[in-house]
Amino acid sequence: MAQRITRRDFLRLGGAVAAGATLAACAPAQAPAPAPAAPQVVKETVEVQKVVTATPAPLAAPAKLNVTGKLTMKLRAAFMPQGNEVLNALIQDWGKKNNVPVEVDIVSMNDLQTIAATAVETGAGPDIIEINQGTAHMYAAKLADVSSVCDDLGKRLGGFYSAADEACVVGGKWLSVPRFFAPHAINYRTDLFKEAGVDPLPTTYDELLTAGQKLMDAKLAPIAFPLGHAVGDGNDWLYAILWSFGGSDVAKDGKTVAIDSPETRAAIEYVKKLFAVMPKDVTSYNDASNNTAMLASAISATNNASTIYGTARNQNTQFKTKDAAGKEVSLPLHTVINHFPYPKGPAGKVTYGEFMSSAIMGYSKNVDAAKALLTYLNEPAQMSPWIMPNLGFVFPPLKAYKDMPLMPWNTDPKLAAFKDYADTCHLPGYPSTNFNGGTQAYAKWIVVDMFANACMGKTVDAAVAEAKTQLQSIYK
Numbered sequence: 001m002a003q004r005i006t007r008r009d010f011l012r013l014g015g016a017v018a019a020g021a022t023l024a025a026c027a028p029a030q031a032p033a034p035a036p037a038a039p040q041v042v043k044e045t046v047e048v049q050k051v052v053t054a055t056p057a058p059l060a061a062p063a064k065l066n067v068t069g070k071l072t073m074k075l076r077a078a079f080m081p082q083g084n085e086v087l088n089a090l091i092q093d094w095g096k097k098n099n100v101p102v103e104v105d106i107v108s109m110n111d112l113q114t115i116a117a118t119a120v121e122t123g124a125g126p127d128i129i130e131i132n133q134g135t136a137h138m139y140a141a142k143l144a145d146v147s148s149v150c151d152d153l154g155k156r157l158g159g160f161y162s163a164a165d166e167a168c169v170v171g172g173k174w175l176s177v178p179r180f181f182a183p184h185a186i187n188y189r190t191d192l193f194k195e196a197g198v199d200p201l202p203t204t205y206d207e208l209l210t211a212g213q214k215l216m217d218a219k220l221a222p223i224a225f226p227l228g229h230a231v232g233d234g235n236d237w238l239y240a241i242l243w244s245f246g247g248s249d250v251a252k253d254g255k256t257v258a259i260d261s262p263e264t265r266a267a268i269e270y271v272k273k274l275f276a277v278m279p280k281d282v283t284s285y286n287d288a289s290n291n292t293a294m295l296a297s298a299i300s301a302t303n304n305a306s307t308i309y310g311t312a313r314n315q316n317t318q319f320k321t322k323d324a325a326g327k328e329v330s331l332p333l334h335t336v337i338n339h340f341p342y343p344k345g346p347a348g349k350v351t352y353g354e355f356m357s358s359a360i361m362g363y364s365k366n367v368d369a370a371k372a373l374l375t376y377l378n379e380p381a382q383m384s385p386w387i388m389p390n391l392g393f394v395f396p397p398l399k400a401y402k403d404m405p406l407m408p409w410n411t412d413p414k415l416a417a418f419k420d421y422a423d424t425c426h427l428p429g430y431p432s433t434n435f436n437g438g439t440q441a442y443a444k445w446i447v448v449d450m451f452a453n454a455c456m457g458k459t460v461d462a463a464v465a466e467a468k469t470q471l472q473s474i475y476k
Helices: 007-019 038-053 081-097 107-122 147-156 162-168 189-196 205-217 235-243 262-275 280-284 287-294 307-315 366-379 380-391 413-418 435-443 446-455 460-472
Strands: 073-078 102-107 126-131 177-181 187-191 299-303 318-322 328-332 339-342 355-360 429-433
Touching: 007 126, 073 081, 073 107, 073 205, 073 339, 073 429, 081 102, 081 307, 081 366, 102 107, 102 307, 126 205, 126 366, 147 177, 162 177, 162 355, 177 235, 187 189, 187 355, 187 413, 205 262, 205 299, 205 318, 235 262, 235 299, 235 429, 235 446, 287 299, 299 307, 299 355, 307 339, 339 413, 355 366, 435 446, 446 460
Parallel strands: 073 102, 073 126
Antiparallel strands: 126 355, 177 355, 187 299, 187 339, 318 328
């Protein structure tokens, strides 16, 4: 999978989904494992075939898809390059089967935000743009209704997680097709946690703080969580802490700013304590910074998707240690990277959904073809070969995929921590339904900056007051 995927490879991989057993050979694993007993292989193959073949047929597509020019797409790049290659191959294969010319551009998440804003402003651009979080609420008047696609997929594949509804349903209509979560967990170094005596693994935020202190006391690589403008990583853990401590930026009515509360202040005080056992440059971390630091063995834990582990595997990244005789040796880093789920706070566990969906732009002249393609991409025969090489970076928002035997979180024990991520996820604007306001607040970094400001010297009162003023201009 780490090698470039040719068209022949793609077709062979697509056939493996239908067959079941061949695809299992592509599943990630931390080390070669004993082959399972033959009856188990047969059982898993039958279960996968049931999901793929027993699913009712999709809504009938037009006999011929008429396209003006070509169908154009801007999609988010995954951190696993082989996953991007599979995605492009899937789309091009659909185009050839349907005699539809398709142009795909796979770009960074940050670029997509600019592309979407420009397309909305000018009324021109790609037919399909992948958007993040609750962007559909902000651009509702400019997007095509895709309810027929989402209703069909939801009926056939177990329905969507609540965060998908939060992101994509506006005024009772689906205005974007849910595509994937980039699930997060705590990435950690098993060897350093063991050396520091962190056992068992933290299940609460207090225990996470204790682990950070133990690593510091042992003079080992510290924990590090982004306090800078990291679109995914910074928002992910700070919103999760705010909510898990019982705080929120807005009340359930979607209008009342609720940031100035004892729960918010408790969350800030906690993050300040955690900051004391972290490197101070976390205040400038972007989304790549914690990946880079952990791959360089400079930190021992951070919040992230599976990309640190996946990159270490793909690149055969090494780390230096000593063997039993005290001799310095180099070993593969991915062998000492693992994950555990986000901890619980005083209010339980609430997580932030780093979420992507596929919007068909209202100006598109190719809406029918776009709907047909998005239906195709979200079905098991296409989802499975795309998900597998991404090593857990993409988690489908359709519930049927969670327990499919060949999903990465069900085949590689090191990815198991991501399996239940979507169960507790929400979008900015929670606990209200004002996801338009929540998306605006998220885009302006209000929650992230509130925590960062308190850690960098502002009083808690000042940090909260500044956030409150900014939020009052949004939630009205």
